[in-house]
Amino acid sequence: xxxxxxxxxxxxxxxxxxxxxxxxxxxxxxxxxxxxxxxxxxxxxxxxxxxxxxxxxxxxxxxxxxxxxxxxxxxxxxxxxxxxxxxxxxxxxxxxxxxxxxxxxxxxxxxxxxxxxxxxxxxxx
Amino acid sequence: xxxxxxxxxxxxxxxxxxxxxxxxxxxxxxxxxxxxxxxxxxxxxxxxxxxxxxxxxxxxxxxxxxxxxxxxxxxxxxxxxxxxxxxxxxxxxxxxxxxxxxxxxxxxxxxxxxxxxxxxxxxxxxxxxxxxxxxxxxxxxxxxxxxxxxxxxxxxxxxxxxxxxxxxxxxxxxxxxxxxxxxxxxxxxxxxxxxxxxxxxxxxxxxxxxxxxxxxxxxxxxxxxxxxxxxxxxxxxxxxxxxxxxxxxxxxxxxxxxxxxxxxxxxxxxxxxxxxxxxxxxxxxxxxxxxxxxxxxxxxxxxxxxxxxxxxxxxxxxxxxxxxxxxxxxxxxxxxxxxxxxxxxxxxxxxxxxxxxxxxxxxxxxxxxxxxxxxxxxxxxxxxxxxxxxxxxxxxxxxxxxxxxxxxxxxxxxxxxxxxxxxxxxxxxxxxxxxxxxxxxxxxxxxxxxxxxxxxxxxxxxxxxxxxxxxxxxxxxxxxxxxxxxxxxxxxxxxxxxxxxxxxxxxxxxxxxxxxxxxxxxxxxxxxxxxxxxxxxxxxxxxxxxxxxxxxxxxxxxxxxxxxxxxxxxxxxxxxxxxxxxxxxxxxxxxxxxxxxxxxxxxxxxxxxxxxxxxxxxxxxxxxxxxxxxxxxxxxxxxxxxxxxxxxxxxxxxxxxxxxxxxxxxxxxxxxxxxxxxxxxxxxxxxxxxxxxxxxxxxxxxxxxx
Numbered sequence: 165x166x167x168x169x170x171x172x173x174x175x176x177x178x179x180x181x182x183x184x185x186x187x188x189x190x191x192x193x194x195x196x197x198x199x200x201x202x203x204x205x206x207x208x209x210x211x212x213x214x215x216x217x218x219x220x221x222x223x224x225x226x227x228x229x230x231x232x233x234x235x236x237x238x239x240x241x242x243x244x245x246x247x248x249x250x251x252x253x254x255x256x257x258x259x260x261x262x263x264x265x266x267x268x269x270x271x272x273x274x275x276x277x278x279x280x281x282x283x284x285x286x287x288x289x
Numbered sequence: 290x291x292x293x294x295x296x297x298x299x300x301x302x303x304x305x306x307x308x309x310x311x312x313x314x315x316x317x318x319x320x321x322x323x324x325x326x327x328x329x330x331x332x333x334x335x336x337x338x339x340x341x342x343x344x345x346x347x348x349x350x351x352x353x354x355x356x357x358x359x360x361x362x363x364x365x366x367x368x369x370x371x372x373x374x375x376x377x378x379x380x381x382x383x384x385x386x387x388x389x390x391x392x393x394x395x396x397x398x399x400x401x402x403x404x405x406x407x408x409x410x411x412x413x414x415x416x417x418x419x420x421x422x423x424x425x426x427x428x429x430x431x432x433x434x435x436x437x438x439x440x441x442x443x444x445x446x447x448x449x450x451x452x453x454x455x456x457x458x459x460x461x462x463x464x465x466x467x468x469x470x471x472x473x474x475x476x477x478x479x480x481x482x483x484x485x486x487x488x489x490x491x492x493x494x495x496x497x498x499x500x501x502x503x504x505x506x507x508x509x510x511x512x513x514x515x516x517x518x519x520x521x522x523x524x525x526x527x528x529x530x531x532x533x534x535x536x537x538x539x540x541x542x543x544x545x546x547x548x549x550x551x552x553x554x555x556x557x558x559x560x561x562x563x564x565x566x567x568x569x570x571x572x573x574x575x576x577x578x579x580x581x582x583x584x585x586x587x588x589x590x591x592x593x594x595x596x597x598x599x600x601x602x603x604x605x606x607x608x609x610x611x612x613x614x615x616x617x618x619x620x621x622x623x624x625x626x627x628x629x630x631x632x633x634x635x636x637x638x639x640x641x642x643x644x645x646x647x648x649x650x651x652x653x654x655x656x657x658x659x660x661x662x663x664x665x666x667x668x669x670x671x672x673x674x675x676x677x678x679x680x681x682x683x684x685x686x687x688x689x690x691x692x693x694x695x696x697x698x699x700x701x702x703x704x705x706x707x708x709x710x711x712x713x714x715x716x717x718x719x720x721x722x723x724x725x726x727x728x729x730x731x732x733x734x735x736x737x738x739x740x741x742x743x744x745x746x747x748x749x750x751x752x753x754x755x756x757x758x759x760x761x762x763x764x765x766x767x768x769x770x771x772x773x774x775x776x777x778x779x780x781x782x783x784x785x786x787x788x789x790x791x792x793x794x795x796x797x798x799x800x801x802x803x804x805x806x807x808x809x810x811x812x813x814x815x816x817x818x819x820x821x822x823x824x825x826x827x828x829x830x831x832x833x834x835x836x837x838x839x840x841x842x843x844x845x846x847x848x849x850x851x852x853x854x855x856x857x858x859x860x861x862x863x864x865x866x867x868x869x870x871x872x873x874x875x876x877x878x879x880x881x882x883x884x885x886x887x888x889x890x891x892x893x894x895x896x897x898x899x900x901x902x903x904x905x906x907x908x909x910x911x912x913x914x915x916x917x918x919x920x921x922x923x924x925x926x927x928x929x930x931x932x933x934x935x936x937x938x939x940x941x942x943x944x945x946x947x948x949x950x951x952x953x954x955x956x957x958x959x960x961x962x963x964x965x966x967x968x969x970x971x972x973x974x975x976x977x978x979x980x981x982x983x984x985x986x987x988x989x990x991x992x993x994x995x
Contacts, residue, residue, distance in 0.1 A: 186664060196853055249623035264595060
């Protein structure tokens with residue numbers, strides 16, 4: 165799919181339960197601006213059970229960023245924390261939710277991981 | 290950092306100034322107003338009629354508040370000032386400064402009071418490494434406010450400066466025209482605000498203002514409750530009370546509440562430069578302080594758990610399950626010129642996380658937290674096997690994947706030359722240092738206990754115990770230096786032993802990985818003249834190629850390291866040896882007025898007579914602050930067994946009586962008492978030292994007899 169953001173949220177919705185978020189509850193609203201419009205995504209977490217929608221709801225944490233940046237975070241090529249420190253991601257409300265949530269973004273695409281490169285575990289043969 | 294600098298702080302906001310309260314920093318000079326790892330003021334200079342002021346005295350009211358008493362003119366022997374100046378400063382979201390001028394003359398005066406302000410917005414890393422800025426500065430006057438700013442692309446930081454009295458604001462400061470009647474006074478409030486420190490929210494006032502006592506509940510009043518909640522100590526060695534109180538007060542100052550913790554605190558690593566979350570330091574300090582302030586451990590576990598690694602990221606040396614090393618908020622982190630967002634490059638924090646969780650439950654009975662953090666603990670245990678075994682041989686190894694800005698040595702001895710062979714040569718990477726294997730063993734054993742008793746997963750418990758037993762068997766074979774009778778500091782990639790004798794063997798005793806039959810030899814080494822200076826065990830043994838009594842990790846004595854060694858010696862039944870370690874370190878603490886430095890020289894006590902401080906930038910240092918606390922535990926032999934606290938005291942020579950009252954835990958509150966020997970060589974009016982005199986006396990007697 166050419167839209168990493170859409171793909172990211174679709175994958176998240178498909179997972180249903182995310183153990184990483186098991187101690188989180190609340191609703192995040194993502195306002196992603198791009199192409200002259202702002203898309204709203206709502207992620208509701210109930211002790212790790214996750215649902216995704218575009219419906220208007222009361223949000224505990226609002227996250228604003230550019231759509232293009234979010235695409236890169238969803239693809240693992242941009243890091244949410246350093247982007248926030250650069251002023252590219254604005255947050256409002258329960259910071260704990262977004263600190264938990266950003267851990268769902270993938271790491272940078274790698275090619276070396278499974279080839280026993282330096283710094284990666286070797287599997288016993 | 291020189292000691293005549295005045296430091297005050299709250300959270301990660303702190304001010305370092307000279308004794309007049311002035312700041313005049315060059316890029317590499319560590320003075321200024323800092324917040325979230327950025328310098329918000331590099332210049333803050335007060336003049337009266339163009340003259341600098343002169344300090345009469347400085348009064349540290351609290352760790353977040355200071356008062357400076359000043360007079361005009363440069364320092365001379367005799368000062369006959371008709372004017373005095375008082376600056377009272379409280380830190381919090383910037384700082385609030387109450388500026389007061391008193392006219393002692395019989396005639397009225399007209400004065401020009403000026404505050405010069407500027408900021409270089411340096412990142413802490415830039416201060417450390419003298420790097421040049423890449424962005425642009427601006428400063429502008431907005432109504433009655435001076436705005437100092439810095440911008441680089443979308444990154445911006447601003448300092449807002451304003452006063453409550455009429456003044457002329459220009460782009461480099463504030464000027465007041467002041468008229469003071471005979472014996473009158475003039476006063477104003479200066480507000481310096483770190484307007485946008487890290488996450489984009491803007492504030493326009495500092496946290497504390499004049500007389501706003503109600504607005505400062507968290508630290509000042511918190512301190513009283515903090516001291517009140519801690520166990521009470523009584524001892525006939527009177528300095529122990531002073532050392533104990535110093536530790537508690539310093540630990541209070543080191544409390545750091547992350548923005549997500551709901552106001553709960555964990556121990557930061559050091560003051561002021563390391564007022565941030567550190568995996569290793571926060572965990573070790575929480576362990577040391579468990580019998581005294583168990584809530585620190587709970588917050589450490591929760592906050593580190595919430596930031597546990599979730600993906601592979603080479604730049605940050607992150608893996609799923611890994612516990613972070615260090616978090617930073619400055620410009621270089623923002624632009625990924627440094628990996629601290631957060632950085633995960635430590636290899637011990639992850640097993641130690643599991644160790645702390647188990648130890649915390651054993652003390653507090655808080656099984657709920659162990660259930661809450663089951664996922665995190667399992668992920669940490671899985672990381673040991675899945676990500677840390679770089680050679681596929683069942684040991685924990687480390688090798689940074691971030692070759693440019695990552696840490697080379699990811700164990701606590703993290704300087705470049707800390708891990709060496711006997712002949713002084715350095716092994717290549719990856720490296721498997723010995724204490725890591727001990728931590729992994731302990732994590733598996735403790736993980737098994739939690740799995741069996743709390744997670745109700747006996748199969749997982751069995752698996753962990755089997756792995757642990759196997760690790761112990763192999764370790765005792767593969768790391769043991771037969772001819773020396775000790776464990777090598779590390780193993781290299783060829784399977785060779787990195788055969789230097791080091792203080793790491795103390796950590797091995799603590800972890801429990803050591804075969805009983807080998808423990809005695811380790812205890813003997815720890816107390817030998819090659820490792821024990823009389824003050825403490827030094828990091829590397831005398832006679833090793835790289836030994837240097839003032840080498841950071843190759844010969845100095847680290848109080849924290851010693852507290853772990855004492856704990857390890859107790860674990861294997863070496864009570865007297867543990868007591869001697871406690872004696873030396875506590876006696877050293879007495880020389881440092883109760884505040885142990887990060888490290889001090891490894892020179893033999895018989896030669897130097899006093900412990901030689903190693904120059905270090907942070908004081909207090911968290912795990913040095915925690916050291917006396919852990920030593921109290923080891924001297925009293927406190928050990929939670931089931932629902933009870935077992936007390937098995939072994940006091941060093943010089944302490945006749947030691948009482949610790951109201952020790953909190955799953956038992957409610959209990960008291961512990963210890964009685965010991967006091968037959969030290971005490972000359973009239975001489976300071977009663979711990980341990981060493983009696984020890985030397987015995988040695989002398991033995992020498993005389995033979």
